[in-house]
Amino acid sequence: MSKRVLIVDDSSMMRKMIAKLLQPPGHEVVGEAKNGLEAIELYKSLRPDIVTMDITMREMDGLAAAREIMQFDSSAHIIFLSNLDEEKYREEVEAIGALGFANKHKAKDILDLIDKQ
Amino acid sequence: MQNTSNQSSAMTGQGLLQKPETSSSSLKKKGTVFFCLAFLLTLLMVGGGLYNVPNRYLIGPALLMIATLGGGLFFYQRKIIASLEEVESRVLHMSGGNFDKQVHVQAEDEIGRVGGRINDLAMNMQEVLLTLWNHSQENNRLLDRIDNNIAEQQKKGALPEVLSNDLAELRLYNESLREIVRSFNYFEVKLEDDKMISDYDGEDLDKAS
Numbered sequence: 448m449s450k451r452v453l454i455v456d457d458s459s460m461m462r463k464m465i466a467k468l469l470q471p472p473g474h475e476v477v478g479e480a481k482n483g484l485e486a487i488e489l490y491k492s493l494r495p496d497i498v499t500m501d502i503t504m505r506e507m508d509g510l511a512a513a514r515e516i517m518q519f520d521s522s523a524h525i526i527f528l529s530n531l532d533e534e535k536y537r538e539e540v541e542a543i544g545a546l547g548f549a550n551k552h553k554a555k556d557i558l559d560l561i562d563k564q
Numbered sequence: 565m566q567n568t569s570n571q572s573s574a575m576t577g578q579g580l581l582q583k584p585e586t587s588s589s590s591l592k593k594k595g596t597v598f599f600c601l602a603f604l605l606t607l608l609m610v611g612g613g614l615y616n617v618p619n620r621y622l623i624g625p626a627l628l629m630i631a632t633l634g635g636g637l638f639f640y641q642r643k644i645i646a647s648l649e650e651v652e653s654r655v656l657h658m659s660g661g662n663f664d665k666q667v668h669v670q671a672e673d674e675i676g677r678v679g680g681r682i683n684d685l686a687m688n689m690q691e692v693l694l695t696l697w698n699h700s701q702e703n704n705r706l707l708d709r710i711d712n713n714i715a716e717q718q719k720k721g722a723l724p725e726v727l728s729n730d731l732a733e734l735r736l737y738n739e740s741l742r743e744i745v746r747s748f749n750y751f752e753v754k755l756e757d758d759k760m761i762s763d764y765d766g767e768d769l770d771k772a773s
Contacts, residue, residue, distance in 0.1 A: 457687050458684075458687045458688050458690070458691040459684055459687075459688060460688040460691055460692070461688075461691050502762060503751070503752040503753055503762050505666060505683070505751075508752075508762075530691075530694045530695065530697070530698055530753075530760055531753070531760050531761060531762055532759040532760055532761055535759070535761055550698065551695070552695055552698060552699070
């Protein structure tokens with residue numbers, strides 16, 4: 448089933464790659480944000496089905512942004528995509544109530560997490 | 565793209581937030597206004613001099629001319645030069661392989677936008693290098709597994725030694741790629757003991773939060 452996705456990443460190249468990954472399964476990219484502050488603003492206006500969130504970003508990092516979004520909408524579906532070591536952040540990600548954590552370059556894991564919803 | 569000058573930021577058709585270019589923030593427009601005003605005042609003063617206009621009528625335009633040139637010089641030094649020096653300093657820092665600091669130019673004019681684009685370029689470069697790092701980690705894991713399998717088979721005399729040599733060479737290439745990645749400094753990310761962790765203000769993200 449096609450999902451409306453908000454992509455949050457400070458790298459324009461990575462946003463493009465994630466958008467490209469989401470195309471073939473038929474998901475719709477409804478917005479792109481380059482930091483946590485923009486992510487919160489766009490989430491409130493777009494209300495996407497899924498948010499893919501980078502962790503390290505300027506202005507506001509992904510974990511802080513995710514907490515704000517979850518406070519605003521406790522049913523928000525957030526997937527953290529990062530190059531960072533998963534073991535280190537898994538507990539924090541789960542505490543926030545996110546859907547999961549995937550390496551940015553493991554396409555199958557990302558799509559599996561999205562399709563889970 | 566939709567740009568609304570009444571909002572501090574506006575959504576493009578793709579839902580990407582973008583600060584609109586307002587007429588007051590453009591250096592090009594400010595420069596045009598400045599040079600036109602200076603030109604007109606110069607013409608006025610020269611015309612007044614040529615046609616023997618009484619001095620009392622030229623005092624106003626002269627004062628305006630001084631204010632315009634003074635204001636222009638102040639703006640040039642404090643805004644344009646200061647912004648360019650900040651951009652230059654950060655670009656020099658980045659050209660040495662350091663992505664840990666970004667360009668900080670608050671102005672929403674052409675120089676501010678160049679600074680923003682340089683930050684974007686640096687983030688993309690960081691992303692490429694960290695991707696390289698991740699893939700090289702995976703390569704190492706695969707190489708370890710293959711090495712173990714080869715060792716088992718070689719005990720039985722089933723595989724030629726050249727395979728081990730090839731693998732050793734692959735490992736060296738992989739390691740030299742990792743050395744390239746290690747030689748850079750990253751924005752809020754550090755590479756420690758083969759792990760990639762966040763370095764938010766010098767502390768790990770979980771401590772900072």
